[in-house]
Amino acid sequence: MAEKDEKMTTAEDGFHVSDVLGETSRRDFVKVSMMGAVGLTTGLSIMKSQSTATDATVFIPNAKMMVVHDPSRCVGCRRCEVACSLYHDDKISVAISRVKLSRNYNFGPEGPRVGYSNGMGIFGNHRLVADTCLQCPHPVPCMTACPQQAIGVDPATNARVIDSKKCIGCGICTKACPWAMPSLDKETNKATKCDLCGGNPQCVAICPSGALSYVPWVDRTKDQPARQAVPAYVQPGPGVEATCDDCHTAGSVASTKK
Amino acid sequence: MPTYGGWTGKTLRVNLTTGVVSADDTIAKYKDYVGGEGLGLKVLWNEVPAHTPAFAPENKLIIGVGPLNGTGLPHNGRISFTSLLATNPDNLPGTGHAGGHFSSLLKLAGWDSIIVEGKAPNPVWIFVDNDNVSIRDARKMWGNGNFYTNAAIMDEVGQEAVSVVSIGQAGENMHGAATAMCDRSHSGQNAGGIMGSKNLKAIAVHGTGSLKIACTGRELLAQIAHHTSLVGGTSGGMTPGKPKPWAQYYGGGDWTGDPTVWWGAACPPVNTGMTDPHDVHTYAFRGPGTRTSWNSSDRHMKWMVRGAACFGCPNPCHQAVNVPEMQTNNGYGQYCVNECGGISSPSDYYGTATTAAQIQSLANASGYDAPGGRFMGSILQDDYGIGDDYHILTGDFAYYSSAFKGITKANLPAAEYNSINWAAQASGDPAFMTDILKRFAFRIGELGYAHGLGSKAWWKRWGGPEKFPYAFMQQERAFGKAVCWNETTWFAPHHFEGQQTGSIINSMYNRDPCMHEQTHINGTGVAAVDAAVWDQIPDVNGNPIGHAACDPNSNTLPWNASKTALTVRLAAEGVLNNSLCQCNRGGAAATWFSPLAERGYLGDSHLLADEYSMVTGDKQTESQFLHTGLRIFTLLRALTIRGMGTTNMIQYNAAPANGLTFFTGHDAFPDAMFNNPTFWGSKTALTGTSQRQDPADMNTAVQAFYTAMNWSSTGAPRKQAYLDLGMNDVASEMETLGLLG
Numbered sequence: 001m002a003e004k005d006e007k008m009t010t011a012e013d014g015f016h017v018s019d020v021l022g023e024t025s026r027r028d029f030v031k032v033s034m035m036g037a038v039g040l041t042t043g044l045s046i047m048k049s050q051s052t053a054t055d056a057t058v059f060i061p062n063a064k065m066m067v068v069h070d071p072s073r074c075v076g077c078r079r080c081e082v083a084c085s086l087y088h089d090d091k092i093s094v095a096i097s098r099v100k101l102s103r104n105y106n107f108g109p110e111g112p113r114v115g116y117s118n119g120m121g122i123f124g125n126h127r128l129v130a131d132t133c134l135q136c137p138h139p140v141p142c143m144t145a146c147p148q149q150a151i152g153v154d155p156a157t158n159a160r161v162i163d164s165k166k167c168i169g170c171g172i173c174t175k176a177c178p179w180a181m182p183s184l185d186k187e188t189n190k191a192t193k194c195d196l197c198g199g200n201p202q203c204v205a206i207c208p209s210g211a212l213s214y215v216p217w218v219d220r221t222k223d224q225p226a227r228q229a230v231p232a233y234v235q236p237g238p239g240v241e242a243t244c245d246d247c248h249t250a251g252s253v254a255s256t257k258k
Numbered sequence: 259m260p261t262y263g264g265w266t267g268k269t270l271r272v273n274l275t276t277g278v279v280s281a282d283d284t285i286a287k288y289k290d291y292v293g294g295e296g297l298g299l300k301v302l303w304n305e306v307p308a309h310t311p312a313f314a315p316e317n318k319l320i321i322g323v324g325p326l327n328g329t330g331l332p333h334n335g336r337i338s339f340t341s342l343l344a345t346n347p348d349n350l351p352g353t354g355h356a357g358g359h360f361s362s363l364l365k366l367a368g369w370d371s372i373i374v375e376g377k378a379p380n381p382v383w384i385f386v387d388n389d390n391v392s393i394r395d396a397r398k399m400w401g402n403g404n405f406y407t408n409a410a411i412m413d414e415v416g417q418e419a420v421s422v423v424s425i426g427q428a429g430e431n432m433h434g435a436a437t438a439m440c441d442r443s444h445s446g447q448n449a450g451g452i453m454g455s456k457n458l459k460a461i462a463v464h465g466t467g468s469l470k471i472a473c474t475g476r477e478l479l480a481q482i483a484h485h486t487s488l489v490g491g492t493s494g495g496m497t498p499g500k501p502k503p504w505a506q507y508y509g510g511g512d513w514t515g516d517p518t519v520w521w522g523a524a525c526p527p528v529n530t531g532m533t534d535p536h537d538v539h540t541y542a543f544r545g546p547g548t549r550t551s552w553n554s555s556d557r558h559m560k561w562m563v564r565g566a567a568c569f570g571c572p573n574p575c576h577q578a579v580n581v582p583e584m585q586t587n588n589g590y591g592q593y594c595v596n597e598c599g600g601i602s603s604p605s606d607y608y609g610t611a612t613t614a615a616q617i618q619s620l621a622n623a624s625g626y627d628a629p630g631g632r633f634m635g636s637i638l639q640d641d642y643g644i645g646d647d648y649h650i651l652t653g654d655f656a657y658y659s660s661a662f663k664g665i666t667k668a669n670l671p672a673a674e675y676n677s678i679n680w681a682a683q684a685s686g687d688p689a690f691m692t693d694i695l696k697r698f699a700f701r702i703g704e705l706g707y708a709h710g711l712g713s714k715a716w717w718k719r720w721g722g723p724e725k726f727p728y729a730f731m732q733q734e735r736a737f738g739k740a741v742c743w744n745e746t747t748w749f750a751p752h753h754f755e756g757q758q759t760g761s762i763i764n765s766m767y768n769r770d771p772c773m774h775e776q777t778h779i780n781g782t783g784v785a786a787v788d789a790a791v792w793d794q795i796p797d798v799n800g801n802p803i804g805h806a807a808c809d810p811n812s813n814t815l816p817w818n819a820s821k822t823a824l825t826v827r828l829a830a831e832g833v834l835n836n837s838l839c840q841c842n843r844g845g846a847a848a849t850w851f852s853p854l855a856e857r858g859y860l861g862d863s864h865l866l867a868d869e870y871s872m873v874t875g876d877k878q879t880e881s882q883f884l885h886t887g888l889r890i891f892t893l894l895r896a897l898t899i900r901g902m903g904t905t906n907m908i909q910y911n912a913a914p915a916n917g918l919t920f921f922t923g924h925d926a927f928p929d930a931m932f933n934n935p936t937f938w939g940s941k942t943a944l945t946g947t948s949q950r951q952d953p954a955d956m957n958t959a960v961q962a963f964y965t966a967m968n969w970s971s972t973g974a975p976r977k978q979a980y981l982d983l984g985m986n987d988v989a990s991e992m993e994t995l996g997l998l999g
Contacts, residue, residue, distance in 0.1 A: 072524040075542045075574045077567035078359070079482075082330030085468070086475035092328055093366060094419050095466035103418035105359075111417055112409040117591050121417075122442040123405055125593055126563045126578035127525070187468060202479070208486075208572035209542035209565075 060143065063135035063158040063217040067099065067194065067201050071120075073211035074128040076105060080203035080212055087202040088192065089185070096183045098194035099203045099212070101130040109227070130212070131227070133181045133194035134220045135160055141230070142193065145176035147237040151193075158217075159196040167191050176234045178226035263472035264325030264874040265289075269297070270369045270391060272384055274456050275315060275376030279391045284370040289876070290984065293324030295353045295836035296890040297371050298340025299897060302351050303988065305375075308901045312344035313432055313455035315377035321364075321423065321438075321449075321461065322353075323372075324838040325874050328365030328469040328569070329478060332485045335568030336839035337361035337423075337440070339449035343769050344434040345647060345712025350768035350901045351894065353836060354448045354645075357568035357576075358441030360421040361839060366465030378457040383424075385415065386463040396459035400430060403641035404439045411462045424460035425450045426643030428699040433710035435645040443566065443576055443595045447645035448769065451710075472875030481869060482570075486538060487854065488861045492545030492575040494778030494848030496859060504534045506855050507782045512575075515543035522560035523580040535853040541572040566595050568841070575843055577601070581633050588688050594633040596640065599649065604635020604691060606652030608683055609660055634688035635695065642699035648770040650713045655694075658720065659683075666705065669720045674703040727917055757809045758817055758951065758959040759825040763832060765925045765960075766891075768898060775828040775835075778848040782859055785810040788851070795850050795863050797823035798830055798884040813946045817959040825959075826966050830887030834866055837890055889983040892967070892975055896988050898924065899974055899997050907973030910957045920953040925973050927956050974999030 081097035094102040106112070108120025109129055120127040136142075140160050143151040150166035151173065153159070162173075162182075169189035173182040182193040194201075196214075204212045235241075261267075262285060269282040282288070288297040298320035310316050322338035335357050343352040364372070367388045374384075378393070381400040385392050399407050403426040411422050421440055428436035429450030436450025453459070471478055490496040495510030500518075502508065515530035530543035542565050561581050567574035578595040585592040594601065608631055639645070646652045658665040667675055678697075682690035697706040708716045717726065760776035781788035789805035797803050807820035828847060835842045842848070852861040862868075867883035870876070878886065899905060908925040911918060919929045930937060931951045941948035944955055961971060968979035976999040980989035992998050 072521075072526055072528050073542075073564070075565045075567040077542070077571050077574065078362075078569055079330055079572065082482075082570060083479060086330070086479050088475075089468070090475040091468040091470050092330060093466070093468035094363075095366075096468075106408065106412055106417040106420065112413045116409050117405070117593065122566070122595070123408060125580065126566065126595060186466075206479075206482070206538070208538060208540075208567075210539035 060138045060140060060153060061158050062137050062219075063160070063196075065157055065159075065196060065199070065214055066135045066217045066220075067132045067196065067204060068213050068215055069099070069130040069132050070211045070213065071127045071129050073209040074101070074130060075209050075211075076101065076122065076128045077208060078102070078105075079206045079208065080130065083202040083206040087197060088195075089188075093185070096185045096192045098181070098183070098192055099130055099132055100181070101128060104129045104131070109225075131179060131181065132212075133160070134179060134224060135194070135196075135217060136221050137219050141176045141178065142173035142182050144236045144240055145172050145234050147172060149237055149240075150191075154195060154198065157196045157199050159194065161195040162191050162193055164188075164190045172234060175228075175231055178228060178230055179224060180227045262289075262325075262874045262876055263470050264329070264870075265293070266365060266368050266370050266469070268369055269371045269373060270386065271373045271375070272391065272393065273376045274374065274378040274382065274393070274458060277393055279393070282373070288370075290886070291890055291893065292834065292837040292870075292886060293327075293370060294322035294336075294338040294839040295340055295355075295833060296322075296893070297324075297837070298322040298338060298353060299351060299890065299893045301373055302340065302342070303893060303897055306342065306351075308903065310342060310349070312342040312346075312349040312452060315375075315456065317342045317452065317455075319374045319449060319452045319456070319458075321372040321374070322837070322839065323361040323364050323370055324840075325370075326838040326840060326869060328362040329471065329869075329873055330570040331478075331482055331840075331869055331873075332489055332570060332572050333568075333841040333843065334838060335359065335362060335570050336836070336841050337444075337446065338836050338839050339438055339446035339452075341449060341452045343448050344432070344451050345448060345714070346768045347714050348768075348901055351897045352448065352768040354437070354446035355836060355839070356438070356440060356444040356446040357571075357841060358421065358444035359569045360423055360440040360444075360463060362569040363419060363421045363465035364463045365469045366419065366467050367463050368465075368467050369463075372461065374453075374456060374458060374461075376456065381430075381457045381459050383411065383460040383462065384458070386461065387415070388464060388467050396457075399459050401427065403427060404643050405442075405641050407460055408442075411460060415462060415464060419466050420462060420464050422460050422462045424643070425453045425458075426641055426699065428642045428644035428710075429454040430459075431699065431701045431710065433644060433698065433701060434712040434715075435647045435651055435710070437639075437643045437645040439640060439643050441568075443597075443600065443640055444568070445600070445640070445643070445645060447647060450643045450645070471873050473872045477872065481872060483538075484862070485849070485865055485869070486541065486572050487535070488849045488852040488865070489541070489573055490544075490780070490848060490851065490853050492573050493774070493780065493843055494851070495780040495783075496851045496853045497782050498533060498544075502532055502534070504532065504536075505853075507784055507787070509783050510780060513544045515540065515545075520559050521562045521564055523563045528564075538572070542567070542574060544573050545575050563593075571841070579633065584633055584637075584688065588634060588692065590634065590692065591637060594636050596636045600639070601632050601636045603646050603649050603652050604639060604695075605632045606646075606649060607631070607635065607655055607694060608686055608690065609656035631686055631688045631691055635691040638691055638695040638699075642695060644695060644699050647713060650770065651709060651716075654713050654716060655709065665720060669708070670704050674705065678705070757812065757814050757821065757949075758956060759807075759821055759828060761927055761931065761951070761956070762825050762960055762963050763829050765927060766829070766895065766898075774842050775832045775847045778842055779808075779850055780848070781808075781851045783811070787859055790858060791851055791860050794860060795827075796880065798827050798881060798888065800881045803827065809946065811946075812949060814944055814949050814951060815946050816944050816952075817955050817962065819962070821959065822962040822966050825963050826888070827884060829891050830884045831866065832887075833890040833894070834883065834887040837887075838866070838870070840866070885983065888967075889985060892979065892983055892985065893988065895969075895973075895975055896980070896985075896992060900992070900995065903997075905970065905972055905974035905997055905999055908960065909972075910953075912954060912957075921956075923972075925960065927951070927953075927960075931956070970999030972999070 080099045081094040084097040085093045148166045150163045154161045167190045171184045204214045269284045271280045291300045320340045326334040339354040342349045381396040383396040407424045423440045432451040432454045437445035438449035439445045491513030493512040497507045497510035498513045500516045515533035519530045521528040533540045561579040563578040565574035566576035566578045575597045679693040698709045792805035803823045804820040807824035809815045849861040850863045864880035867880040908923040921927045938950040943950040943952040
């Protein structure tokens with residue numbers, strides 16, 4: 001995990017990400033946000049501490065960087081998946097790799113179907129797609145759904161990262177992500193997701209064709225087709241929903257309420 | 259009991275007769291033979307008696323996987339299929355090899371290898387779902403090709419972390435050279451018929467577990483990076499084909515990436531670029547490219563979609579192509595993928611065309627600008643699961659079917675002969691592939707039946723030694739695609755590999771073993787530079803082999819002691835490749851050199867030993883690990899001798915009478931190596947002007963090899979040879995059988 005930013009405040013009972021405005025009152029913050037403060041884009045959320053009486057202000061800044069995959073260059077070697085699990089987990093496992101080629105390798109994202117010879121994958125037109133974490137802007141689905149508030153932000157990259165000490169292996173994050181990017185390691189009972197390797201993504205480093213690139217973040221959540229439907233039982237973690245009204249009022253920006 | 263990384267510790271055993279699934283302790287039973295081919299040979303030694311027919315239920319198929327599969331180390335994406343060979347006249351043991359991803363996913367599912375025994379009452383497939391193994395009904399899939407089989411299985415179990423070894427119709431019909439195929443284009447020859455004989459349609463693995471290693475993940479990543487930095491082109495050449503600003507030398511083979519070369523059918527097209535070896539992101543662009551095996555000029559790169567890699571491979575050799583005319587003209591599909599041989603070999607069926615210009619002429623005559631027969635043939639061979647025993651059956655067909663020989667015509671019923679689309683053969687039309695390959699896969703008619711017997715049995719059926727003495731055949735057979743015959747086997751001439759070493763190793767096997775160890779030590783092509791590297795390569799005992807082992811430009815010079823040492827080392831290294839399982843194209847001996855001028859073009863000859871040691875935790879020095887390889891190689895020898903029931907593996911006749919050959923016996927070297935105008939023209943042997951060999955020199959060479967191995971003058975290991983390698987059980991049985999050297 002990256003070292004904590006000096007500005008980050010942590011409480012025993014929750015996870016607070018970097019407080020970019022420093023000490024401020026909630027009312028002042030709301031005023032600032034309504035004016036569209038510089039530096040704050042759509043990556044804005046408020047999560048209240050679970051036990052403090054005062055309203056601590058928490059932001060989810062956008063990721064600074066992200067990993068993207070270019071299918072025109074991918075040769076399907078899976079070195080990316082190997083590097084990911086070796087670097088993080090001291091073992092090789094494509095299932096928990098945070099970059100995901102294995103599920104598209106044979107028949108493309110659509111899977112086997114009539115007409116597969118013209119679909120993607122090695123049994124089709126040879127085009128290989130590896131899925132990479134979109135490092136979603138607010139509201140971050142996996143972060144919002146985690147009942148342990150175990151998913152936060154790495155200040156080095158603003159990647160959305162799992163604190164494995166808090167993770168209880170419930171697997172809700174794997175269901176909450178429309179792109180099915182988090183995985184559950186059944187051997188450790190911990191979830192895994194892309195953390196950008198602290199700023200030096202190993203999958204990018206090892207790729208022999210330059211199919212993977214480490215690039216400035218852009219919001220791809222609007223154009224990237226979802227891979228799974230998020231089940232209705234996936235809800236924001238306890239205490240999260242109550243904080244949404246701190247910024248969102250009825251009739252303003254889209255509510256995160258169900 | 260120490261615990262190891264790399265191995266999972268469990269080898270899967272499936273008895274198709276009883277339906278019993280069990281696990282062998284890999285370490286207790288097979289560790290000394292590493293895995294892959296070594297493990298397979300040990301199973302055959304322990305459990306399959308000599309003279310067992312290849313297609314009998316008593317035969318076993320071992321899908322062999324080794325401790326480095328699944329680690330992501332470069333070139334460790336191979337798999338070995340070991341069994342008795344149906345196309346070998348005595349059904350002797352042998353191994354087909356393939357690449358792909360199955361072996362690595364099997365490791366991630368928690369298994370080291372799979373032993374298949376018995377025969378199922380009805381067609382079945384095996385599902386290895388991590389720890390849960392089940393035998394399932396395959397009657398619906400039976401009769402379909404490999405592509406459908408993969409789709410049907412993955413439709414049922416999903417595709418993520420799934421790989422399938424399957425047979426097509428050729429294996430179902432027990433074609434002797436039928437393949438077991440995995441991952442769309444990776445085929446192990448000879449295994450398909452064995453699976454068909456067992457009613458085994460496919461094995462699917464779902465591997466969502468993990469592979470543990472003895473070192474840390476970051477240590478292995480560092481080793482992966484080190485190994486990657488040393489690889490050259492896809493066949494071991496250490497210089498780029500065309501001049502580059504970063505390169506001191508150029509002219510190497512299989513390193514075709516260049517700013518003038520594009521993956522033209524990628525979307526968008528991708529330029530292969532400068533391929534500087536200091537930039538890891540360019541490795542994948544070195545190899546697959548303007549291979550003369552499937553195209554005749556750079557403009558054909560318009561069909562190239564991408565390289566297609568095995569698990570963990572940084573410089574893929576398979577080439578995925580998109581030729582739309584195949585769909586519009588032939589209606590079968592437009593996407594083809596394979597490596598050079600898999601795409602080039604089908605064109606051999608056309609017979610008369612052997613040069614690029616001839617092939618292009620035929621292609622033009624067929625109406626579109628493509629060597630379409632190659633691509634169509636490759637697709638069909640992959641789907642039907644049909645092999646050609648490394649260009650042998652294709653060449654046989656071309657020879658027998660040629661107009662001036664008329665052998666096919668003489669042996670087929672008139673109706674069958676006339677039903678074949680010979681006009682398509684003459685014009686180079688891909689429709690010929692659609693016709694002829696179906697006959698082979700389904701064993702249709704006399705032609706389909708004979709082709710599936712394999713080269714030797716086919717020759718015997720259509721005339722044999724009475725009509726076509728094999729000395730005569732060795733000269734005649736040079737027609738079209740060259741092949742070299744001897745009494746018991748055959749191999750492609752480039753497996754001579756330019757000097758005596760490759761010929762000796764190849765002759766020890768029971769099929770063409772595709773032993774490219776020698777070929778893939780290409781170096782820079784600059785004699786003085788290469789010699790300096792050669793002087794630093796140790797033999798199996800740690801002493802420098804010496805640069806006298808290497809004939810400059812692969813043109814043969816007389817045998818010498820350095821070549822003896824080299825041959826022994828390559829014999830060991832080859833089986834280690836097949837046991838780990840590692841590709842010998844860009845790994846193993848190919849990394850004795852590197853493309854790095856700052857290293858003096860030196861690679862790392864102890865890569866295999868280092869990687870085995872760090873992954874498993876079983877520390878072996880380079881010399882120790884090479885002796886492990888010699889153990890595996892010697893076990894194959896014992897199996898061969900036991901299977902043949904003789905210790906007389908070679909006879910040399912310095913002055914053969916007319917119609918006889920210089921060498922006879924299992925290890926015989928084909929006369930074509932010494933005496934064939936098609937190959938050698940007027941070149942004199944051993945003058946460094948060609949790869950022409952001399953029989954007396956080959957006899958000296960093979961005797962020196964036998965001596966170095968502590969084998970008799972007829973090629974049988976002596977008792978001490980077995981004992982020195984810890985093969986006490988083998989020594990004891992061979993002594994009982996009276997088969998010691």
